[in-house]
Amino acid sequence: MLTREEQQLLESMDRAELLRHTREIASYKRVSCTEGESAAREYIKAELLKEGIAVREMPAKGLLSYPQNSILIANHGRPDxxxxxxxxxxxxxxxxxxVTGKAVYLERDNFSGNPLVYLAERGAYPKDLLGKVVLTTVISAVSVMEAQERGAVAYAVCWPQGDETYAHECMVQYMGWGTPLPEEADLFPSIPVIAVNKSTGDSLRSQALNNDLVCTVQVAMDTAVRGFAQLEARLEGSGGSPFFYLVGSHLDSIYYGATDNATGDAINLMLAKRFARASHLPYGLRFCWWSAHEYAKYVGSSTYALDNFQDLNRHCLAYTNIDMPGLKGATCYTRTTAGPDYLDLARKTVEDMTGQNGVWPYPVRSWDQSFQNMGISTYFAWLSGLPDTSPDRTMDSFMSWWWHTEHDVMDYCDADILHTDARIYLLALFRALHDHGGAPTPLPLWDFTQKKLWEFAGRFRDVLDFGPLLGAWEDARAEWSRGASRLDPGQRLSTVRKLNQILYAQRAQWVQDTGITHPYLPGISWSASPLADKKGSAKGRLILDHYLRTQINRIYSLLSDLPRA
Incomplete structure (x- = not known):
């Protein structure tokens, strides 16, 4: 149920202005570090300055990679x-x-898909793909590296679903996130990685399964360290509170990127302008337009996390990401991408605006979630999406057939859906600012993380005795609960940080985890699963067992650091 104040707020989201900003941003080809991206950034900056909003332009640099050319020849030198x-x-x-090699088609079960297994088994993989060109529907950086380790000379993704006659550009090949650490410098593939559409892939698969296909692949890339700039707009809280909400959208695009992500950038701009006119802001707001998202694996948002670590770590209440709103046909709002501590607020907002009941779909990585290692809560990673019955779906997902192609133009932006999405984001932030009392309550995180720990204790009981950890968890929760009512907002926020780090991360808060879709408690899940399945070499299992125990100790440490009244 909307209050009168909320209804008036929603009426202030001007549909025509939103569409005008979207059209302007989508008129530029915004490839990272190009004049088009710079022109779009200058447009947004000028609009913010007109509103009297403080704007900061932040220089950064990263390893950006641009595909230049791809050649794929089937059965070179033969009549066919x-x-x-x-x-x-x-x-x-x-x-x-x-490079030329006999083509082999591999299903998902031919790869582990597990980054810890790959790291533990490097050097011990059989060379069963020596000289081969791998064809597969598996889109995974880990699988690329495993194929390379097994001797493959190229990796070709056969698009898994969709009738489009062209291939989509993508960025899944690097296992890391943002700029690599020294120990991650060799996690880039050295073999060519290409993609073909489903029709071509089906034909190649059929020939490969008949043992009648040789593929020749050549790829030209332009990969180098490049500088870029990002925008940040700041609105300070009315009462001088140091706490703030962070809102981000990636400005760079593949081609014109109308729905990925000019629509999101326009909503971000409208939110900044609308809240700048508010008479009272209990907490601050920061709005960022990321670069180097598409061509450098989230270097933009991860650099912001690196350069603003102390302030974010102490004061950021949650991160809201705006990506791909306003797609034509995107009428599904049931995937509510908010963490346990913000889920009820997010679901109520979506239900009040659309009548749809949302559920948390799965742990979300990607989507510029560069703040998870810090333990910053997610308050929407995306919003609307194509329903499962949509004819426009591709890749067996809610992505559209025009995603990451030159066809992503304004024809596929739905003005009504875009306006609805903008109003939901506006209402969601308003409610977070006014109804959430500063730091979110940690109780849903306690409950959800405890549920996952107990599940793991049963699932992996033959791998490790989880009894001592579960006992330590219960003791820590009981001690925390006794003083919970006396904790100040900063202490509640610190509790949320620690619990999020247990649930979503495996590394320290000042670095980034891998850029692979994570399970909950990823360090435990990824190390214990292959041990439970009794897979891998003796050396690899030893390494994973050792790593599992370090992850248990990591949780002990985080529990001991919880604030207590």
């Missing part, structure tokens, strides 16, 4: 030779000369 359309993916290895 044919060149097939393909695209190279960012951070693919380059092949100055063509």
């Amino acid at each position: 030779e044919r060149e097939l359309p393909s695209v190279a993916w960012t951070h693919s290895g380059s092949a100055d000369t063509p």
Whole structure:
């Protein structure tokens, strides 16, 4: 149920102005570090300054990777030779000369998909793919690296679902996140990584399964360290509170990127302008437009996390990400991407605006979630999406067939859905500012994380005795609960940080975890699962067992650091 104040707030979200900003931003090809991206950034900056909003332009740099060319030839030199359309993916290895190999088709169960297994088994993989070109529907940086370790000379993604006649550009090849640490410097593939559409992939798969296909692949890449700039707009809280909400959208795009992500950038701009006119803000707001999202694996948002670590760590209440709103046909709002501590507020907001009941779909990585290692809560990673029955779906997901292609233009932006999305984000932030009492309550995080720990204790009981950890958890929770009513907002926020770090991360708060879709308690899940399945070499299992125990100790440490009254 909307209050009168909320109804008036929603009426202030001007549909025509929102669409005007979207059209302007979508008129530029916003490839990272190009004049088009710079022009769009200057447009947003000028609009913010007109409103009297403080704007900061932040220089940064990263390892950006631009595909230049991709050649795929089937059965070169034979009567049935044919060149097939393909695209190279960012951070693919380059092949100055063509590589040729017999094609083999591999299903998902031919790869572990587990980054810890790959790291533990490097050097021990069999060379069963030596000289082969791998064809697969598996889109995974880990699988690329495993294929390379097993001797493959190229990796070709056969698009899993969709009738489109072209291939999509993508960025899944690098296992890390943002700029690599020294120990991650070799986690980029050295073999070519390309993609073909489903029709081409089905044809190649059929030939490969008949043992009648040789593929020649050549890829040209432009990968180098480049500088770029990002925008931040700040609105300070009315009472001088140091706490704030962070809102972000990636400005760079593949081609014109109308729905990925000019729509999100326009909503972000409208939110900043609307809240700048508010008579009272209990807490601050920061609005950022990220660069180097598409071509450098979230270097923009991760650099912001790095450069603003202390302030974010102490004062950021939650992060709201705006990506791909306003898609034509995106009428599904049931995937509510907010963490346990913000889930009820997010679900109520979506239900009040759409009548749909949302559920938390799964742990979300990607989507510029560069603040999870710090333990910053997620308050929407995305909003609307294509329903499962939509004919526009591709990749067996809620992505659209025009996603990451030159077809992503304003024709596929729905003005009504865009306006609805903007109003939901506006209401969600308003309610967080006024109804959430500063730091969120940690109780839902306690409950949800405890549930997952107890599940793991049963699932992996033959791998490790979780009894001492569960006892320590119960003791820590009981001690925390006794003084919970006396904790100040900063202490409540610190509790949320520690619990989020247990639930979502495996590394320290000042670095980034891998850029792979994470399970809950990823360090435990990824190390214990292969041990429970009794897979891998003796050396690999030893490494994983050791790592599992370090992850248990990490949780002990985080529990001991919880604030107590």
